[in-house]
Amino acid sequence: MTLPPTGSWMAFVLPPVLLIGSNVLMTFAWYGHLKRPGWSMAFAIMVSWGIAFFEYCLAVPANRIGFGTYSAQQLKVMQEVITMAVFAGFAVMVLGERLTWNYGAAALCLVAAVVFIFLPTGK
Template identity: 70%
Template sequence: MSPWIATPLLLLGSNVLMTFAWYGHLKAPHWPLWLAIVVSWGIALLEYCLAVPANRIGFTAGAFTGQQLKVMQEVIALSVFAGFSVLFLGEPLRWNFAAAAVCLAAAVGFIFLPVK
């Protein structure tokens, strides 16, 4: 599979897992803190099994620079969290989230500009 496809797909999967690792326990406030930590670490382990290969594939294939990988990850993370906050946490999206998305879109534009 092309690194142009594999890298963002793996990053998407890793961000879904990491979002649940960091914020999924908020729907289980009755859990003791130690249990939330253990469950979160278990999910984070799986997340690393996707994030590390995503970055390695994208970088070593020469498809992306480290800076491009980081910006891509941040855009994917915010996109995943937007859906998570609405669907899982029941929070509405507000104007400032859209404004942040516009700023991230600009960051993507800048980071992928050719450098000469």
């Protein structure tokens, strides 16, 4: 597979799209088994590993395509914010948890991280 050129619209758009997909898969790999308490630990691990394989099939290309258009630090912060957003939705919709004020405060801290990591460095 040939990577799109650094700075192209595909190198700009594909990484966040692929990271969203990878985070949805990884959230199910890490936490989906909590809805299946009857599964043995070994079975839960095997199912999680199977899901994680497909997660890596999205995460690795996201980072390879995005690196150069984005810095490694920008890709990591982007991934963390996507992870928290995906997990918040998962926690509410799948696990039936409530989001409280402290989750909102943590989300604001993540937004601040995004602002700081994408500020020009003055190079």
